[in-house]
Amino acid sequence: MTDARTGHDEAAPARLAIFTDFDGTLVEIAERPEEVKVAADLPRQLGRAAEQLDSAFAVITGREIDDIDRFLSPLHLPIAGAHGSQRRRADGAVEGLDDDIVRAADELARRLEPLLADNPGLIVERKRGAVALHYRQAPELEQACKVAMNEAARFDDRFTLVEGKMVIEARPQGLSKGTALRAFMREPPFAGRIPVFIGDDTTDEDGFVAAQELGGVGIKLGSGPTAARMRIADVASVHALIQGLGDLSFREETGGRQHQHV
Ligand SMILES: O=P(O)(O)OC[C@H]1O[C@H](O[C@H]2O[C@H](CO)[C@@H](O)[C@H](O)[C@H]2O)[C@H](O)[C@@H](O)[C@@H]1O
Numbered sequence: 001m002t003d004a005r006t007g008h009d010e011a012a013p014a015r016l017a018i019f020t021d022f023d024g025t026l027v028e029i030a031e032r033p034e035e036v037k038v039a040a041d042l043p044r045q046l047g048r049a050a051e052q053l054d055s056a057f058a059v060i061t062g063r064e065i066d067d068i069d070r071f072l073s074p075l076h077l078p079i080a081g082a083h084g085s086q087r088r089r090a091d092g093a094v095e096g097l098d099d100d101i102v103r104a105a106d107e108l109a110r111r112l113e114p115l116l117a118d119n120p121g122l123i124v125e126r127k128r129g130a131v132a133l134h135y136r137q138a139p140e141l142e143q144a145c146k147v148a149m150n151e152a153a154r155f156d157d158r159f160t161l162v163e164g165k166m167v168i169e170a171r172p173q174g175l176s177k178g179t180a181l182r183a184f185m186r187e188p189p190f191a192g193r194i195p196v197f198i199g200d201d202t203t204d205e206d207g208f209v210a211a212q213e214l215g216g217v218g219i220k221l222g223s224g225p226t227a228a229r230m231r232i233a234d235v236a237s238v239h240a241l242i243q244g245l246g247d248l249s250f251r252e253e254t255g256g257r258q259h260q261h262v
Contacts, residue, residue, distance in 0.1 A: 016249055017056040017190040017216075018049070018242060019181055019207065021199035022068055025221055026059075028235055029165060031136060033063075033125060036071065043075040045239060049246030050077060054253075055090050056189045057246075060177045060197070060207055062169060064127050065094070080180030083162065083171040083203060085129040087180055090189055097129040101172055104156050105129050108170055111152035115144070129172055136166035164201050178206030185214055196245070198238055199228075 020026060023036065026046075030036045050057035058078040059068050065081040065088055078090045087095045096102075109131045112124050121138035122145065124131065131152075135145045149168045153159045159170040181197060184190045195216035197207040208218025208228040218228030221238060232238055 015056070015193045015252070016053060016245055017058075017185065017193035017195045018053060018245060019058050019060050019184070019195060019197040019211070020238070020242065021177075021197075021201065021204050021207070022059055022061040022063060022071070024165060024200035025198055025204075025235065025238055027071070032123065033132075033134065038071050039239070042239065043072045045243055046072065046077065047075050049242050050075075052246035052250040054189050056193050057242075058090075058184055058190070060084075060180050060199075062130075062132070062164065062203055078184065080177065080184070082127040082130040083169065084175035084177055084180035085127070085172055087183060089184075089187060091187075097172060101158060102128050104158060105131050105170065105172075108152050108156065108159065111155075112148055115148045119144075130169060132164075132167050132169045134167045139166065142166075162203050164203050169203070176206035177204060178210035181207050181210040182214070185210075198232065198241070204228075 023029060026042065027036045027038055046057070058080065060080045061068055062083050063081055065079045065086050068079050068081065069076060078088055080087045085097055106126065109124055109126045112133060116122050116124055119138060119141055122141060123134040125134065133145050133149055135141045145168055149161055149170060153161055153170050158173050160173050162169050162171060181195060185195055195211040195214050196219065197211040198219045198221065199207055200221035205227055208220065208226065211218050212227070212229060217230055219230045219232050220226040220228035221232050221234065232241060
């Protein structure tokens with residue numbers, strides 16, 4: 001029998017689709033965006049889990065897709081980047097934004113240049129269709145950054161501002177980690193599975209809500225208010241959870257009879 005709300009076949013074993021955030025979830029937070037350290041074995045571990053899940057494994061991140069490819073090389077996963085602005089589907093096709101909104105994001109970043117010139121501790125990350133203003137090296141400038149971002153985004157109502165860990169970002173209106181998760185869930189190999197989304201930050205909340213509305217679960221790393229129904233302690237536990245869910249899926253599917261790559 002099929003559950004009318006979620007589309008899951010109730011007679012079949014529960015098949016999972018795993019979605020995970022990157023910064024603060026798969027890797028520890030670092031002082032600067034380019035300084036994150038990826039555990040040496042992480043790409044192999046994630047690749048193994050993806051194989052066990054029949055490729056129903058994706059990263060949903062605020063970073064650009066290329067960034068994640070570089071950090072997880074040689075692994076190429078389905079990825080939603082820049083808070084849902086870019087998406088590489090499981091079949092490898094990439095969805096992006098119109099050039100117009102990409103140019104508008106560049107323009108928004110240019111409006112921040114005077115603030116940067118006066119405050120070398122600040123970092124602006126320019127993405128295709130999104131902009132992040134980091135103040136981790138200058139926490140006393142948090143309020144000034146918020147004011148500057150609001151001012152820079154004021155000219156273009158196609159952007160929404162979102163706050164993350166020591167960062168304020170502009171992303172296109174109507175796009176989020178939630179819209180990205182829902183888009184994956186409409187396509188193979190994710191469709192018909194139970195979504196699990198793991199994240200640590202406020203920008204992950206849309207992903208938790210989407211996963212739960214689709215009959216799955218959100219898992220929040222760390223403390224703080226959240227819509228997620230479950231919590232997890234730290235990055236090491238996320239690695240162990242992904243490995244465990246991969247193993248479980250493999251056993252459910254095959255009864256452990258098939259040969260598995262390690
Ligand atoms: O959605 P995520 O994968 O968690 O990405 C969110 C943002 O992460 C990065 O910034 C954060 O991590 C940096 C490195 O640890 C840290 O220095 C910074 O303070 C954090 O905000 C990334 O640079 C952003 O582009 C992502 O949107």
